[in-house]
Amino acid sequence: MTSILRINPADNVVVAILPQHQGDVIQIDGKQITVLENVPAGHKILITDLKQGENIIKYGFPIGHAKEDKKAGSWMNENNIRTNLAGLLEYEYHPTEVTLNIPDEKRTFMGYKRKNGDVGIRNEMWIIPTVGCVNGIIQKIAERLRAETGADNIFAFPHNYGCSQLGDDHENTKKILRDMVVHPNAGAVLVVGLGCENNQPDIFEQFIGEYDHERVRFMVSQKVQGDEVEEGLRIARELYAKMQEDKRVEVPLSRLRIGLKCGGSDGFSGITANPLLGCLSDWLVAQGGTTVLTEVPEMFGAETILMNRCANRELFEQTVALINNFKEYFLSHGEPVGENPSPGNKAGGISTLEDKALGCTQKCGKSLVRGVLEYGERLQHPGLNLLSAPGNDLVASTALASCGCHMVLFTTGRGTPFGTYVPTAKISTNSALYDNKPAWIDFNAGVIAEGEPMDKVARRFIDFVIGIANGNMTNNEKNGYHEIAIFKNGVTL
Numbered sequence: 001m002t003s004i005l006r007i008n009p010a011d012n013v014v015v016a017i018l019p020q021h022q023g024d025v026i027q028i029d030g031k032q033i034t035v036l037e038n039v040p041a042g043h044k045i046l047i048t049d050l051k052q053g054e055n056i057i058k059y060g061f062p063i064g065h066a067k068e069d070k071k072a073g074s075w076m077n078e079n080n081i082r083t084n085l086a087g088l089l090e091y092e093y094h095p096t097e098v099t100l101n102i103p104d105e106k107r108t109f110m111g112y113k114r115k116n117g118d119v120g121i122r123n124e125m126w127i128i129p130t131v132g133c134v135n136g137i138i139q140k141i142a143e144r145l146r147a148e149t150g151a152d153n154i155f156a157f158p159h160n161y162g163c164s165q166l167g168d169d170h171e172n173t174k175k176i177l178r179d180m181v182v183h184p185n186a187g188a189v190l191v192v193g194l195g196c197e198n199n200q201p202d203i204f205e206q207f208i209g210e211y212d213h214e215r216v217r218f219m220v221s222q223k224v225q226g227d228e229v230e231e232g233l234r235i236a237r238e239l240y241a242k243m244q245e246d247k248r249v250e251v252p253l254s255r256l257r258i259g260l261k262c263g264g265s266d267g268f269s270g271i272t273a274n275p276l277l278g279c280l281s282d283w284l285v286a287q288g289g290t291t292v293l294t295e296v297p298e299m300f301g302a303e304t305i306l307m308n309r310c311a312n313r314e315l316f317e318q319t320v321a322l323i324n325n326f327k328e329y330f331l332s333h334g335e336p337v338g339e340n341p342s343p344g345n346k347a348g349g350i351s352t353l354e355d356k357a358l359g360c361t362q363k364c365g366k367s368l369v370r371g372v373l374e375y376g377e378r379l380q381h382p383g384l385n386l387l388s389a390p391g392n393d394l395v396a397s398t399a400l401a402s403c404g405c406h407m408v409l410f411t412t413g414r415g416t417p418f419g420t421y422v423p424t425a426k427i428s429t430n431s432a433l434y435d436n437k438p439a440w441i442d443f444n445a446g447v448i449a450e451g452e453p454m455d456k457v458a459r460r461f462i463d464f465v466i467g468i469a470n471g472n473m474t475n476n477e478k479n480g481y482h483e484i485a486i487f488k489n490g491v492t493l
Contacts (some may be wrong), residue, residue: 004028004045005271005449008060013044013076015058015267015349017449020045036073042267042349042413042430044076056081059270063301063355076351078341083352085300085337088324093316096308098368102286109256109469110248112187115212119255120184121406121469122423123246124153125239127190127232128180130204131162131197134221138192141232145240154240155482157421162199164493170198175376176486178208179402181216185422187243188215190236195222214242248471254288256469257379259400259408259422260363261295263393264342266413267349268429270359273411273445276427278365279458280409280465285367285383292379292405293364294387294396296326300337301354302361306386311368318372322388329489344414363411375487379404394418394485407468415440419476421484423468426475427461442474 003018004026014028020039025032028047039045044058050070055062064081074080111119125145127138135158142156157180161173177199181189193201201220208216217235221228260277262269281291299306303323310316330337341350350356370383376399379385389399397408397420407422413429415437428434431446443464448457468474476482 002451006047007058007271010057010060012048012050012057013046015271016041016043016045033073036071037075039075040349044267044349044351046070046072046074046076048072055084058355059358061302061354061358063358064352077349078346078351081351081355083301083354085353087331087337088327091304091307091316091320093310093313094308095310098309098366100282100286100366102283104287107253107287107466108250109253109466110471111251111255111469112184112246113249113251114184115215116210118184119251120186121256121471122153122185123187123243124155124185125151125188125190125236125243126180126186126421127154127156127192127236128177129158129162130177130191130193130199130201132158132160133163133194133197134192135159137221137228137232138190140229141190141192141236144229144233145236148237149240151240152480154236155421157482157484159484159486161486161488163197165198165488165490166493167490169488169490172376172487174199174204174207176398176402176484177204179376179378179404180421180484181208182211183401183404183422185406186215187246188239189217190232190239191216191218192232193218193220195220215239252288253284253466254382256284257290257292257405258284258465259397259403259405260291260293261393261397261400261408262298262360262363262411264344264412264414264416265348265350265356265359266345266429268446268449269348269350269411269413270362271429272448273413273427273429274359274362275454276445276448276457276461277363277409277411279454280365280461281363281384282365282367283458283462285365288382290379290382290385291364291367292373292385292387292400292403293361294389294400295360295391296322296388297330297337298353298357298360298391299323300327300357301352302357305361306364306369309367309369311370315369315372319369319386322372322386326388326390348413373403375399377403390487392485394420394483395487397424398484398486407465407474409465411445412441417476417479417481418483419474419479419481421482423474424476425465425468439479440475
């Protein structure tokens with residue numbers, strides 16, 4: 001196992017795979033460089049002298065510039081690197097030619113075919129409120145039905161919204177809830193309203209559009225004569241009985257849709273787990289499947305890579321709007337566009353937003369971008385898609401599920417237990433996390449930093465992902481962690 005890694009030949013920093021100590025000597029390009037201070041694993045060591053203002057290069061791209069003169073062997077971190085990001089930019093389209101040469105292996109998975117032709121990887125009953133006022137009701141209905149049936153696939157999804165919202169916030173709530181109602185992982189859905197909310201149940205029903213009336217039912221609590229929990233339970237029993245008729249059938253892997261997400265990232269994210277997801281993404285796209293990359297603020301600094309991989313100019317223009325609209329959102333609130341890495345990111349070795357973005361975007365591999373989605377929109381095109389959503393873990397993961405993804409693959413260097421309303425598999429960037437949190441982490445990509453070849457790990461990972469599609473439970477499912485979060489920007493009345 002090597003103690004340092006130079007990711008790209010153009011880089012003027014290396015990453016410490018193992019902790020480096022003051023006085024240690026590393027060899028790069030035939031030169032011996034003395035480490036000038038203790039450097040934690042995952043962090044950067046400068047391998048050439050830099051003047052103040054000169055760029056730090058990692059992944060072959062600038063991740064910021066030096067705040068002051070620095071000597072080779074210095075530990076480069078958020079204290080001595082400043083971002084290059086600032087405001088809105090003008091972009092030019094320089095299409096990148098992409099040739100992957102990945103064969104179609106004609107693999108399949110066992111899924112649930114729905115009446116509208118869609119396919120799910122789970123067969124669950126969901127109880128969804130139109131407004132937060134009925135959260136207690138839906139939780140009681142779910143608890144009692146689980147107790148009656150002994151089933152572990154019945155879930156309530158409380159949220160705080162559906163009333164006292166205007167404009168985009170109100171639309172966002174309606175879109176996410178609609179997306180849940182028609183999601184193919186749900187074999188049955190009970191929608192529970194109050195009756196006086198902004199998100200009126202009858203208007204919301206029209207907003208949903210076409211749906212399977214045998215599998216989706218509505219209850220307005222204020223219109224129920226007597227006990228609304230008993231009435232909800234009666235409807236839920238009927239839905240659950242209908243759902244029990246569903247069986248898994250073989251379907252082509254081209255029907256699989258996967259969301260790509262990272263959180264609690266560290267210096268190994270762009271070396272192990274994120275490139276592993278990139279391999280999976282390219283492979284699935286070659287099988288005719290679909291992957292979705294989101295976290296738009298975490299594209300800042302690497303956005304031109306994605307823009308130049310757009311399949312046509314229209315998609316390029318949509319991606320430019322995706323980036324600049326989010327920058328305008330930051331600026332309209334008086335926030336700088338580059339103030340993103342969290343304390344955990346920085347402790348793990350990520351110093352600037354560019355540093356984070358260049359690692360983050362590796363999750364989508366090298367495929368062409370075939371679709372660009374606004375928040376709450378549903379997938380229309382197979383292949384790699386970009387989705388508008390913030391970096392926040394639960395908001396972004398909910399958005400990925402809502403655009404139609406069957407599962408979310410979530411890389412992490414620090415660890416997190418949460419899950420959204422589809423299976424949310426955690427992939428650790430380092431083996432220490434995998435060993436320390438076996439109830440959180442589903443797959444260990446840390447072995448890549450320890451010398452296991454990427455292609456070998458990727459083959460195991462592909463089988464792991466297909467196993468989830470076939471019904472293997474992720475840790476968030478085993479733990480019963482299922483949540484949603486809806487993006488909010490405006491006022492609350």
